[in-house]
Amino acid sequence: MQLEYLWALRLGFSTREAAKIRERxxxxxxxxxxxxxxxxxxxxxxxxxxxxxxxxxxxxxxxxxxxxxxxxxxxxxxxxxxxxxxxxxxxxxxxxxxxxxxxxxxxxxxxxxxxxxxxxxxxxxxxxxxxxxxxxxxxxxxxxxxxxxxxxxxxxxxxxxxxxxxxxxxxxxxxxxxxxxxxxxxxxxxxxxxxxxxxxxxxxxxxxxxxxxxxxxxxxxxxxxxxxxxxxxxxxxxxFEQENTPYFITEKILKWFVYDEPGEELVKHYGDYLKSVDFEIAPFFTRMISEEYDKPNAGRKIKDPLVYMLQLTDELHAGAIDNPTIAVFLARQGMDLFNQPNVKGWDGGAAWLTSQLFLQRNKMADALSTGKYYAANPIAPGRNGMKRIDVALDWDRKDNNKQIIKDLAGRTLFQVNDTLENDMETILTYDFDPQKTNADKAVLRLFRYIAKTPEYQLI
Known part of the structure; x- marks a missing residue:
C-alpha cells in the first residue's frame, strides 16, 4: 500500500485525504x-x-x-x-x-x-x-x-x-x-x-x-x-506531576492510530516527548506521526468499524448510503457511538474482528459492491428495506488488468502475496478489455473480492 493511502486511512476514515498528504x-x-x-x-x-x-x-x-x-x-x-x-x-x-x-x-x-x-x-x-x-x-x-x-x-x-x-x-x-x-x-x-x-x-x-x-x-x-x-x-x-502520567495516554494514542500492540520502547520514547512539551498534543502528535510515517509498519492495526465502513463507501462512491444505516452498522459491529458498554470503552484491536463481525463486514461488502444495501433506521422504520444505489470505482480505462490490479491493491491492501495476486488475476483476467460495456462490473467484482480478504481488514 502506498504511504499516502495508508496514512490517509490511519489519520481519517478513508483514502480521500491521500492527495493532500502527498501534496503537503x-x-x-x-x-x-x-x-x-x-x-x-x-x-x-x-x-x-x-x-x-x-x-x-x-x-x-x-x-x-x-x-x-x-x-x-x-x-x-x-x-x-x-x-x-x-x-x-x-x-x-x-x-x-x-x-x-x-x-x-x-x-x-x-x-x-x-x-x-x-x-x-x-x-x-x-x-x-x-x-x-x-x-x-x-x-x-x-x-x-x-x-x-x-x-x-x-x-x-x-x-x-x-x-x-x-x-x-x-x-x-x-x-x-x-x-x-x-x-x-x-x-x-x-x-x-x-x-x-x-x-x-x-x-x-x-x-x-x-x-x-x-x-x-x-x-x-x-x-x-x-x-x-x-x-x-x-x-x-x-x-500531571507524576512520572508515569505521559506513558499511559501515549500507549493509547499509538494503539488508536498506528499499532494494536506498540512496544515499550516506542511508548517511552514518545511519552518522554509528550512530557517535554508539557502535555501539548499537537507537537507530540506531529512528532509521533512524522517519525512513524516512513517506517515499515503497515498491517499492524485492525481497522475499526468506522474506517472499514467509510472506506468502503468512499471507494465505491456510495455517498447515497444514508447515515442512519451506517450508525446501525457501527453499533452492530460493537462501535455504538456515544454508547460504549462500560467506562473502559471499546476494546479495539482483535475485538474488532471476531468471526461474526468479519462475516458482517463481508455481507456489507457484498451488498455495496453490487449497488444495494438494507437501509436501517430505528426512528423511521417506514424507511427500512432494501435500497439500490449507483456505485463506481476510480480506475483508468487505458490500463490493462495488471495495472488496474496494482493500482487498486496499492490503495486498499497493506501487502499482496503471490496467492492474492494470482486470485486477483483470475478475477480480472489477462484478456480484460477496459472498453467493453461490462468493464466496470468486472472491476467491481475485483474490489468485492479484495474487500473480503483478511488483508483488507488491516492498515
Whole structure:
C-alpha cells in the first residue's frame, strides 16, 4: 500500500485525504488539520433539549406530572434525538474537510467515556463531545480538567452523589485508573482522598460542574504525596506531576492510530516527548506521526468499524448510503457511538474482528459492491428495506488488468502475496478489455473480492 493511502486511512476514515498528504507532506497535512476551522453550531435537533439546570428541573417536573403515555412519548423523543446525534456525528466524519479532527475526537470519546446509556441527557452528551473536539489537539492536562467538571462525566460516574460523609469514589478511581495514570501507579488511599476532594462537585450551567459548599469536604487530604485542601483542578495538576502520567495516554494514542500492540520502547520514547512539551498534543502528535510515517509498519492495526465502513463507501462512491444505516452498522459491529458498554470503552484491536463481525463486514461488502444495501433506521422504520444505489470505482480505462490490479491493491491492501495476486488475476483476467460495456462490473467484482480478504481488514 502506498504511504499516502495508508496514512490517509490511519489519520481519517478513508483514502480521500491521500492527495493532500502527498501534496503537503505529512507535517503540512497535520498543521492544516490543526489550523482549519470547523463548524461548531448547535445542531437543530437539540433546540428543544433542556440546557440550563432550570430548564432541566422544569423538564423533570413536567415529566413527573405526565401520564404514563405522555412519559413514554417523552422517552421516545429522547431516544430519537439521541439517534439523530449519532447520525449527525457520522455525517461530520464523512464530510469533514480534515476528518483527522473527528478521528481524534473519537479517540478522546473512547478515553473519557460518558455513555448515553447511563447519562441519558442529550445536551450534556453533546457538550461532552464538543469539549473533546475543541480540545482534540490542545493540552491533555487542561482537557482532563474540563472533562472532570463536565456534567456528562459527573453524572456518568455518579459524582453528583459524592457528598461529605457519604463519599462516592467512582470519579476519583477512574480519573486515576482509566483517564491518566493507569493501574499500579496510585494507592487506594489516593482514591479515597481524591473522592473527598471531589465531594460536592455537582451539575452546573454551561456544561461545567460547580462545588456546593454544604456537601463539599473542607479538610486537608494527602493525594499522591501532596497534602492540602484540594479541588478537582488541583488533583489533575498533581496527577500531571507524576512520572508515569505521559506513558499511559501515549500507549493509547499509538494503539488508536498506528499499532494494536506498540512496544515499550516506542511508548517511552514518545511519552518522554509528550512530557517535554508539557502535555501539548499537537507537537507530540506531529512528532509521533512524522517519525512513524516512513517506517515499515503497515498491517499492524485492525481497522475499526468506522474506517472499514467509510472506506468502503468512499471507494465505491456510495455517498447515497444514508447515515442512519451506517450508525446501525457501527453499533452492530460493537462501535455504538456515544454508547460504549462500560467506562473502559471499546476494546479495539482483535475485538474488532471476531468471526461474526468479519462475516458482517463481508455481507456489507457484498451488498455495496453490487449497488444495494438494507437501509436501517430505528426512528423511521417506514424507511427500512432494501435500497439500490449507483456505485463506481476510480480506475483508468487505458490500463490493462495488471495495472488496474496494482493500482487498486496499492490503495486498499497493506501487502499482496503471490496467492492474492494470482486470485486477483483470475478475477480480472489477462484478456480484460477496459472498453467493453461490462468493464466496470468486472472491476467491481475485483474490489468485492479484495474487500473480503483478511488483508483488507488491516492498515
Amino acid at each position: 507532506g505529512i507535517k503540512g497535512f497535520l498543521q492544516d488539520t490543526y489550523d482549519t476551522p470547523y463548524p461548531d453550531t448547535l445542531p437543530g435537533f437539540l433546540a428543544d433539549e433542556p440546557k440550563t439546570l432550570a430548564e432541566r428541573r422544569e423538564f423533570q417536573k413536567r415529566n413527573k406530572g405526565a401520564s404514563q403515555e405522555e412519559r413514554q412519548m417523552l422517552r421516545k423523543k429522547e431516544r430519537e434525538v439521541f439517534f439523530k446525534m449519532k447520525t449527525w456525528w457520522v455525517d461530520r466524519m464523512r464530510k469533514s474537510e480534515y476528518p483527522l479532527r473527528e478521528k481524534m475526537t473519537c479517540f478522546w470519546h473512547n478515553h473519557f467515556v460518558a455513555s448515553w446509556r447511563k447519562v441519558k441527557e442529550n445536551y450534556w452528551i453533546y457538550e461532552h463531545n464538543r469539549i473533546l473536539r475543541e480540545n482534540a489537539f490542545g493540552n491533555y492536562r487542561e482537557l482532563t480538567k474540563q472533562i472532570v467538571r463536565s456534567n456528562a462525566m459527573l453524572k456518568y460516574l455518579d459524582n453528583h452523589n459524592n457528598k461529605n460523609g457519604a463519599f462516592n469514589e467512582n470519579l476519583s478511581r477512574e480519573l486515576l485508573e482509566l483517564f491518566t495514570l493507569g493501574i499500579g501507579n496510585y494507592s487506594e488511599e489516593d482514591i479515597k482522598n481524591g473522592a473527598r476532594a471531589l465531594a460536592g462537585l455537582g451539575f452546573g450551567d454551561n456544561g461545567k460542574g460547580v462545588y456546593r459548599k454544604k456537601t463539599a469536604y473542607h479538610e486537608t487530604v494527602t493525594y499522591l504525596g501532596k497534602t492540602g485542601r484540594f479541588r478537582a483542578d488541583d488533583l489533575v495538576d498533581i496527577i
